[in-house]
Amino acid sequence: MIQPPNQNIDKDWFLEHHIMMHRIRAFEETAARANRDKLVLGAIHLSIGQEAIASGVCKNLMKEDFLLSTHRGHGHTLAKGADPEAMMLELLGRRGGICKGKGGSMHIADASVGMLGANGVVAANINIATGAAHAIKLKRESNISCCIFGDGAINRGPFLEGLNWSGVFNLPVLFVCENNGFASTTRTDAMTSGEGAAPRARSMGITATEVDGNDIVSVDEITREYIANIRNGNGPHLISFNTYRLHGHTASDPASYRPAAEVEAAWKEDPIERCSELLSRLGISREILNEHRKIALEEMDRVYKTAKEAPWPSDDNAFSDVQDVGDPREGAF
Amino acid sequence: MVKMTYAEAAKLALAEEMRRDPLVWAIGEDLGRGGVFGQYLGLLDEFGPERISDAPISESAIMGASVGAAMAGTRPVVEMRFADFALCAVDELINQAAKARYMLGGQVKVPMVIREPMGMWRSSAAQHSQSLESWYTHIPGLVVAVPSTPADNRGLLKTAIRSDDPVVYLEHKNIWGYQGDVPEDETLIPFGKGRLEKEGDDITIVSWSAQMHIAANAATLLQAEGISAELIDLRTLWPWDRQMVFDSVGKTGRLLITHESVSVGGFGAEIAATVAEQLFSVLKSPITRCAAPRVPISYAPPLEAKIRVSSEQIVEAAKKSVAVSAGFK
Numbered sequence: 001m002i003q004p005p006n007q008n009i010d011k012d013w014f015l016e017h018h019i020m021m022h023r024i025r026a027f028e029e030t031a032a033r034a035n036r037d038k039l040v041l042g043a044i045h046l047s048i049g050q051e052a053i054a055s056g057v058c059k060n061l062m063k064e065d066f067l068l069s070t071h072r073g074h075g076h077t078l079a080k081g082a083d084p085e086a087m088m089l090e091l092l093g094r095r096g097g098i099c100k101g102k103g104g105s106m107h108i109a110d111a112s113v114g115m116l117g118a119n120g121v122v123a124a125n126i127n128i129a130t131g132a133a134h135a136i137k138l139k140r141e142s143n144i145s146c147c148i149f150g151d152g153a154i155n156r157g158p159f160l161e162g163l164n165w166s167g168v169f170n171l172p173v174l175f176v177c178e179n180n181g182f183a184s185t186t187r188t189d190a191m192t193s194g195e196g197a198a199p200r201a202r203s204m205g206i207t208a209t210e211v212d213g214n215d216i217v218s219v220d221e222i223t224r225e226y227i228a229n230i231r232n233g234n235g236p237h238l239i240s241f242n243t244y245r246l247h248g249h250t251a252s253d254p255a256s257y258r259p260a261a262e263v264e265a266a267w268k269e270d271p272i273e274r275c276s277e278l279l280s281r282l283g284i285s286r287e288i289l290n291e292h293r294k295i296a297l298e299e300m301d302r303v304y305k306t307a308k309e310a311p312w313p314s315d316d317n318a319f320s321d322v323q324d325v326g327d328p329r330e331g332a333f
Numbered sequence: 334m335v336k337m338t339y340a341e342a343a344k345l346a347l348a349e350e351m352r353r354d355p356l357v358w359a360i361g362e363d364l365g366r367g368g369v370f371g372q373y374l375g376l377l378d379e380f381g382p383e384r385i386s387d388a389p390i391s392e393s394a395i396m397g398a399s400v401g402a403a404m405a406g407t408r409p410v411v412e413m414r415f416a417d418f419a420l421c422a423v424d425e426l427i428n429q430a431a432k433a434r435y436m437l438g439g440q441v442k443v444p445m446v447i448r449e450p451m452g453m454w455r456s457s458a459a460q461h462s463q464s465l466e467s468w469y470t471h472i473p474g475l476v477v478a479v480p481s482t483p484a485d486n487r488g489l490l491k492t493a494i495r496s497d498d499p500v501v502y503l504e505h506k507n508i509w510g511y512q513g514d515v516p517e518d519e520t521l522i523p524f525g526k527g528r529l530e531k532e533g534d535d536i537t538i539v540s541w542s543a544q545m546h547i548a549a550n551a552a553t554l555l556q557a558e559g560i561s562a563e564l565i566d567l568r569t570l571w572p573w574d575r576q577m578v579f580d581s582v583g584k585t586g587r588l589l590i591t592h593e594s595v596s597v598g599g600f601g602a603e604i605a606a607t608v609a610e611q612l613f614s615v616l617k618s619p620i621t622r623c624a625a626p627r628v629p630i631s632y633a634p635p636l637e638a639k640i641r642v643s644s645e646q647i648v649e650a651a652k653k654s655v656a657v658s659a660g661f662k
Binding site: 097098099100102103109110111112116117119120121124126127128129130131133134135136138139145157158161162164165168317320321322323324326327328330 | 356358383384388389391393394396397398399400401402403404405406407409424425428429433434435436437438439440441473474475476496497498524525571572575603606607
């Protein structure tokens with residue numbers, strides 16, 4: 001599966017991918033640890049095994065581009081440029097959390113880098129991202145909107161409604177389907193009629209393709225090509241990336257509904273290791289590549305330590321950011 | 334003052350706001366040809382198809398895309414055609430629009446107006462006639478507006494368009510053609526301020542939307558029988574003008590609430606409970622609700638009529654309330 005070494009590849013660019021993928025992996029592993037330590041309060045959904053998509057897509061977005069993500073959104077948020085410390089504070093529900101401790105993992109967002117939110121409702125982000133692209137068009141701006149969703153989302157109505165809308169209005173939006181094989185704890189193919197996201201998109205006149213989502217080079221290349229098309233006014237595009245969710249649906253799901261051999265085989269396609277192999281063939285030493293993981297783990301250790309020691313948000317946060325009018329305490333206790 | 338209809342007043346408000354702010358735009362099915370009720374007639378000519386935009390019959394995308402477009406800096410005015418159809422977009426309104434600002438810790442706002450023509454109108458039966466205003470008052474993050482007159486429809490719609498939060502804007506289909514005086518200058522009506530439709534001393538009647546006109550007729554009939562009713566039109570249900578209701582009930586000692594929607598779990602119950610909590614000692618008689626029975630809305634006129642709360646029923650209930658006096662406590 002490893003691609004032959006390509007001397008035309010920009011090594012520095014892929015070294016940056018390698019670093020980002022390790023940062024995402026380390027963030028997720030640290031979040032899983034925090035979950036075991038019972039310091040993460042609600043459910044978290046890990047993107048271990050899907051890092052190439054987060055890094056490959058987001059590195060080709062500009063800060064001004066919008067990103068809408070899923071419940072499995074830590075990697076996307078980090079890759080879009082959010083601060084991991086503010087993210088970890090949010091996962092632990094502490095003061096300084098990026099959403100002031102009001103959203104947690106499933107509503108992680110950083111509007112300052114265009115990341116307008118993960119979402120707790122599957123497929124809900126498709127219409128929202130489409131609308132953000134609609135606003136870009138109305139304002140005659142040059143940024144784009146990007147929506148990452150899972151394979152489960154293609155069986156919800158907003159996939160049809162949002163994609164049709166984006167085509168009707170010729171909007172600057174990139175749809176990214178992370179096909180990790182599982183919709184929650186059920187195999188996606190058992191619950192999906194037909195050939196999946198890309199053919200469905202093409203049936204609505206949207207340029208779409210299916211790509212190996214564990215190969216950072218392919219992810220990077222197709223994303224760059226599609227984004228250039230979108231920026232040139234060629235309307236919405238969709239990429240369906242095939243990948244594998246190496247962990248369970250949530251951090252506490254042992255995923256015993258699938259055979260160990262299947263997971264073992266999937267680990268052999270680990271996108272980070274595949275990227276390391278590539279860079280190593282291109283002449284980067286293993287010492288340097290291993291250092292990336294070490295640095296990433298140290299960074300996320302620091303982040304976790306800070307988050308653990310942080311106080312809870314002040315109580316008044318419970319009643320702020322609701323809406324401009326009306327007293328939220330009216331009629332209550 | 335200028336005479337215009339309830340529909341014309343809303344159209345004027347939208348046009349004024351679109352002229353004022355290029356980020357305001359309207360989106361919904363059939364808007365280009367003027368909307369199902371003609372409430373957008375002529376706007377396409379002035380503002381073009383990008384800002385008076387047709388939409389596919391995709392309620393969830395109309396609502397959801399508007400959430401995204403609002404987060405990304407525009408001010409969409411969303412036309413839902415019938416309040417009943419907005420139920421196809423409940424996730425987008427309740428889980429997304431109403432909560433984004435809070436969930437994201439104030440990083441985004443969702444300035445959008447959701448126009449939902451509601452209420453019984455011309456034998457439209459159970460899926461084109463509902464009044465669901467009380468549902469929305471239960472959802473933190475939403476503003477709920479229920480105008481009853483042309484002046485209020487203009488002033489409240491303008492305020493709604495300028496609001497930084499999602500506003501569920503419920504216009505009543507049965508009063509599109511209702512004529513009234515509208516101020517010549519652009520008067521904005523704040524949320525949470527009721528309107529005193531009629532002063533009186535014997536009983537306070539609280540209502541909103543089209544039912545307010547039925548209550549006004551009841552107040553006139555009561556006057557002829559020597560009962561002086563004070564009538565309050567709440568205009569918005571979240572926030573609602575508690576003070577105006579308290580002041581009035583403080584004076585009259587009696588309260589009757591009437592709405593077209595189902596009585597059970599209706600907003601009348603919220604008002605009744607609040608007044609009972611705050612003003613129990615001044616009440617001279619039990620609080621009365623005149624609202625719909627809990628049945629789907631019928632098609633045949635005589636059956637539909639059985640669900641409507643009439644002026645006569647309000648008169649009877651008010652007389653009964655006034656008849657109970659010193660004995661109650």
